[in-house]
Amino acid sequence: MAFLDNSGDIILDAVLTDVGRKRMAEGNFRISQFALGDDEVDYGLYNKNHPSGSAYYDLEILQTPVLEAFTKTNANINYGLVSFNGNLNLLYLPTAKVVGSTSKELAPAGNNQQFLTSSIFYLSANSTTDTELTTQIGKSYYRGITNTNSVVFIETGISSSAENPPRTRGLRNRTTYIVGNDLMDSNFDVSVDTRFIVGVQGPSAATSNWTGDMSSGGSGPDFTLQLAGTTTPSTNRIGIDHYKTAIVSGIPNLLQADEHDSWKKLSTINGPPAAITAIALVPSADLYSSAASYSLYGKIAQDLFGDGNTYDYIDTIVYVVGKTTGVSVQVPFRIVRKR
Amino acid sequence: MPNQYQPFNLNTDITSTKTLLHEALPLTGTIYKFGTGSYIDENIKNFSHGQFQSVYDYPYLSSSANHIFDLAVGYDETSVLSSSTSIQNSKKINMYNQMTQVLLGYSKDTGEVVQKFESDLNINDDNRYMREVFFVNFSRLLTKDQIKKGSFSMKVATGSWADATTAGAIKTLTDNLATDTGGTAAVLGGEYGLLYTSSASDTLADGLIFYQAGIAVLTASLFQNDSTTDTLQEDFSDQLGDLSQNQKTVREALTGSTISASCNALRHRIADISFNNTTEINSNIYFCRVPWNRYNYSTNPTYVSGAQIQVKSLASDTPIAYVTTVGMYNSAGELLATAKLSEPLRKDPTNELTLRVRLDY
Numbered sequence: 170m171a172f173l174d175n176s177g178d179i180i181l182d183a184v185l186t187d188v189g190r191k192r193m194a195e196g197n198f199r200i201s202q203f204a205l206g207d208d209e210v211d212y213g214l215y216n217k218n219h220p221s222g223s224a225y226y227d228l229e230i231l232q233t234p235v236l237e238a239f240t241k242t243n244a245n246i247n248y249g250l251v252s253f254n255g256n257l258n259l260l261y262l263p264t265a266k267v268v269g270s271t272s273k274e275l276a277p278a279g280n281n282q283q284f285l286t287s288s289i290f291y292l293s294a295n296s297t298t299d300t301e302l303t304t305q306i307g308k309s310y311y312r313g314i315t316n317t318n319s320v321v322f323i324e325t326g327i328s329s330s331a332e333n334p335p336r337t338r339g340l341r342n343r344t345t346y347i348v349g350n351d352l353m354d355s356n357f358d359v360s361v362d363t364r365f366i367v368g369v370q371g372p373s374a375a376t377s378n379w380t381g382d383m384s385s386g387g388s389g390p391d392f393t394l395q396l397a398g399t400t401t402p403s404t405n406r407i408g409i410d411h412y413k414t415a416i417v418s419g420i421p422n423l424l425q426a427d428e429h430d431s432w433k434k435l436s437t438i439n440g441p442p443a444a445i446t447a448i449a450l451v452p453s454a455d456l457y458s459s460a461a462s463y464s465l466y467g468k469i470a471q472d473l474f475g476d477g478n479t480y481d482y483i484d485t486i487v488y489v490v491g492k493t494t495g496v497s498v499q500v501p502f503r504i505v506r507k508r
Numbered sequence: 509m510p511n512q513y514q515p516f517n518l519n520t521d522i523t524s525t526k527t528l529l530h531e532a533l534p535l536t537g538t539i540y541k542f543g544t545g546s547y548i549d550e551n552i553k554n555f556s557h558g559q560f561q562s563v564y565d566y567p568y569l570s571s572s573a574n575h576i577f578d579l580a581v582g583y584d585e586t587s588v589l590s591s592s593t594s595i596q597n598s599k600k601i602n603m604y605n606q607m608t609q610v611l612l613g614y615s616k617d618t619g620e621v622v623q624k625f626e627s628d629l630n631i632n633d634d635n636r637y638m639r640e641v642f643f644v645n646f647s648r649l650l651t652k653d654q655i656k657k658g659s660f661s662m663k664v665a666t667g668s669w670a671d672a673t674t675a676g677a678i679k680t681l682t683d684n685l686a687t688d689t690g691g692t693a694a695v696l697g698g699e700y701g702l703l704y705t706s707s708a709s710d711t712l713a714d715g716l717i718f719y720q721a722g723i724a725v726l727t728a729s730l731f732q733n734d735s736t737t738d739t740l741q742e743d744f745s746d747q748l749g750d751l752s753q754n755q756k757t758v759r760e761a762l763t764g765s766t767i768s769a770s771c772n773a774l775r776h777r778i779a780d781i782s783f784n785n786t787t788e789i790n791s792n793i794y795f796c797r798v799p800w801n802r803y804n805y806s807t808n809p810t811y812v813s814g815a816q817i818q819v820k821s822l823a824s825d826t827p828i829a830y831v832t833t834v835g836m837y838n839s840a841g842e843l844l845a846t847a848k849l850s851e852p853l854r855k856d857p858t859n860e861l862t863l864r865v866r867l868d869y
Contacts, residue, residue: 181834181847183865189836189844199838200522200845202513203796203865205803206833210852212810212818215828227819227828231852235832238848245843246835250803250855251512257804257857260823261815329814358511408843440815495511495807 172234184238188408206246209233245408251495254351261327261334263352265491265498266437268322271309275435277392280447281319286310289484290321294456294506298480301507305474311505312449320370320394320447323489324422325354325496326438334440336426338384343423343441353421354444354491360407360414361450362485364466365504368399368451371417379420379445381435384427390435394420399451407488419444419491448489452504456483463506470508481506513837514802521797527789530656535576535781539565542665542779552775554768559599560645561771576650579771580643582607583728583762584624587639594763603767607643607725611697611718625725627713629693629702636712640728640762642774644781651722656784657686657701660717662724663779666731678779679705679730683717697721705730731758731777789868796834796863804829804857828856834863 185193192198214229253259268275269285276282283290286306293299293313302311312319327334327346334342347353359369373395381390402413422442426432436442455462460481463469467483482505490497516522536542540563541549550567560580566573582604583589590601605622612623612631623631625638644662646655660683667677685691686701693700698720702713715726761770804827805811811818811829819828830852836845847865855861 181849181863181865183834183845183847183867185845185867186843188842192838192842192844198844200516200792200794200836201518201839202515202837203794204513204835204837205796205798205829205831205855206835207806207808207830207852209832210806210808210810210830212806212808213813215819217819217821227830227854230830231854233830233832233852235848235850235852238846240846245846246833248807248809249511249835250829250831251805251807252802253805255801257801257827258823259805259827260817260820260825262805262812262817264812264815327815329816331814404840406841490511492511497807497809 171237182238184240186240190240204246205250206248207250208247209235248497249495253494256350259350259352261329261346261440263325263347263354263443263491263494263496264328264438265323265325265489265496266328267498267500268324268437270437273434273437275322275392275445276320277390277394279318280394281309281312281316283312283319283321284310289501289503292450292452292502292504294452294504295458298505298507301478302505305476305478317449318396320396320449321500322445322447323357323498323500324436324438324442324445325419325491325494326422326436326442326444327440328438329440332439336432336436336438336440336442338382338425338427340423340425340441343443346441347443352443352494354419354493354496356492357417357419357446358406358414358488358490358492359402359417359448360405360409360412360488360490361402362409362411363402363413363453364411364462365453365456365483365485366402366450366487366502367453368401369415369417370396370399370449370451371415372420372447373397374418374420377418377420378423380423381432382425382427383429383431383435384425385429387425387427390424394447396447396449406490412488416492417446417448419446443494444491446489448487448500450487450502456504456506458506460506460508467504473505479508481508511807512803513841514796514798516794516796521795523793523795525791525793527791529787529789530659530784531652531787532784533650533782535650537663537779539563539576540775540778542776552772558596558766558768559603560643561768561775563775574649575647577647578643578645579774580607580645581762581767581770581774582641582643584608584637584639586624589640589759589763591763595765596767599767600762603643604639604641607723611695611700611721611723611725613696625716625727627702627716627727629691629700631693631695638716638725638727638729641715642726642728642770644724644726644778646722646724648722650785651783652785652787654698654720654786655717655722656786657688657692657699657719658683659782659784660701660703660724661783662703662781664726664730665777665779679714681705681714681726681730686717686719692719697723726774728758728762791866791868794836794865794867796861796865798831798855798861798863800857800860803831803855806830826856826858828854831855831861831863834865836865836867 291311299313406414463481681703683701703715
């Protein structure tokens with residue numbers, strides 16, 4: 170992948186992707202829409218304080234070298250340009266955050282919240298492994314065959330270091346910055362490697378809610394999370410080989426601020442909240458008892474916890490993307506099997 | 509993975525074009541050992557079946573070698589050279605029949621008899637037969653879709669074998685009467701034109717060039733001393749070489765040598781070849797129209813810093829994004845083609861973009 174010559178006129182270097190060639194071979198090649206991407210651009214290079222004036226603000230960005238077009242997975246646009254109903258006055262955009270720290274315990278009764286173990290979420294492949302993981306890392310740190318109510322929470326909202334704009338009691342800023350600008354993700358694409366993950370569960374929007382007022386005299390947190398049925402990932406929306414995408418719902422996050430900052434124990438977003446979702450994954454049956462896939466794609470016979478027991482494991486990334494705003498986050502999972 | 513797509517208007521945003529590209533191809537005689545060098549050269553591949561000879565631009569056992577053309581010899585079964593005593597007689601007849609069958613088809617009178625090559629543009633008048641011919645079959649790698657009409661030129665040494673390259677003994681065959689609008693005839697094998705020597709003033713052509721098939725057919729009469737007749741009844745003073753015996757007339761070569769040996773002799777007499785090939789490119793051009801109020805924001809993780817858009821200080825500031833990639837999708841959201849700009853292109857509400865993406869087939 171060389172860089173394109175950017176010394177003269179702007180040129181377009183176009184290629185068919187592997188999927189495009191396949192569709193052409195099938196007689197099913199029909200382009201009907203386009204999208205724009207900017208994956209090479211680092212907007213941190215935009216210098217609003219350039220001493221030579223505004224004409225120079227984006228000088229470095231415009232000099233960004235661009236790679237040639239290629240045909241495989243990375244031909245895809247990973248992020249992409251967007252518009253929000255013609256609204257040109259947005260100053261803040263939501264971000265997505267994975268809730269993995271034990272300092273943020275969100276799970277309502279009836280659910281287990283899954284926490285990170287060494288920066289990764291564990292997914293047990295069989296009940297024997299469940300038993301061992303319960304001993305080694307505790308029930309809140311994995312999801313397994315006997316521990317199916319464990320979920321990983323993902324929040325979206327405006328989260329800034331200076332808490333500007335702040336979360337408010339009454340959620341006025343949520344109304345202004347999120348709802349008023351249509352920045353609420355009601356659905357998320359969850360893309361998984363289908364060699365390892367065959368099912369995805371998310372919240373049932375109709376029977377879940379996420380509200381709360383922690384202020385003095387307030388009603389306290391009122392969280393209900395009910396998982397919808399398991400969805401089998403189908404269309405590949407991310408363009409990575411072996412990946413397919415399932416859609417899960419997002420629940421409006423209506424947790425208000427309070428004078429004691431108690432709400433901060435229940436949210437990773439320090440400004441106006443947008444949505445919260447929860448995902449639970451179902452591993453492939455191929456991973457239950459056979460070491461074959463682990464040998465091919467992961468590692469086998471590893472002493473993960475220094476207790477003398479050995480495990481096989483495969484590390485995989487799950488991609489979660491908000492369907493309205495395009496906000497995205499990558500969630501690392503480790504599928505583990507006790508030998 | 510983008511989550512916002514802009515649909516094409518099938519009536520106004522997509523158009524198809526056809527473009528003809530031409531490349532000039534000079535083939536110098538040094539590639540295939542014109543005049544000098546061993547007949548058994550690494551660039552030359554002979555086959556055990558002995559029906560033709562392949563010429564490469566590099567030792568053919570190398571993966572870097574490109575096949576450039578084949579040589580073959582043939583004569584019609586009604587030729588005076590056709591005899592059971594002729595070496596590879598049936599193979600030479602078969603070669604002639606195969607080529608004329610594919611390029612010209614069968615006789616209008618007797619369906620089981622193939623047409624014969626003629627040195628004019630009318631194969632139905634049954635005259636000016638070329639019964640004894642050499643074939644030069646160019647690789648599709650060179651000719652692509654077809655040879656450009658009027659561009660073909662071949663220099664052939666026709667002097668005696670000992671001094672084939674004497675000034676005046678090199679004839680230049682060209683198809684200079686052929687154009688896109690005339691000077692050719694259409695037959696089963698595509699269009700063909702006539703090859704004349706630059707010195708020729710008569711109406712007899714010395715060969716044919718089939719443009720789409722990429723095949724040149726040279727009459728053996730080209731090497732005869734007396735060009736007043738189109739048969740090989742005359743005795744020839746000029747000679748062609750052979751692996752074991754250089755002193756052969758063209759008649760002796762065609763009857764008393766193998767096809768491979770005759771191809772060797774011909775190969776040493778072809779000085780230069782040049783022509784323009786033609787590649788027909790069909791293109792779909794997609795006009796990706798980006799209105800002023802679309803694609804002014806980005807989901808690039810660096811677009812925000814602390815939730816604030818980096819290119820704005822105030823909400824009222826103009827949003828800006830920079831385009832580097834155009835993804836072309838089907839209705840299912842599958843990426844079928846991708847195009848990269850050579851440098852980032854600024855997109856803000858003060859401009860509209862039309863990005864022209866051309867896909868060639």
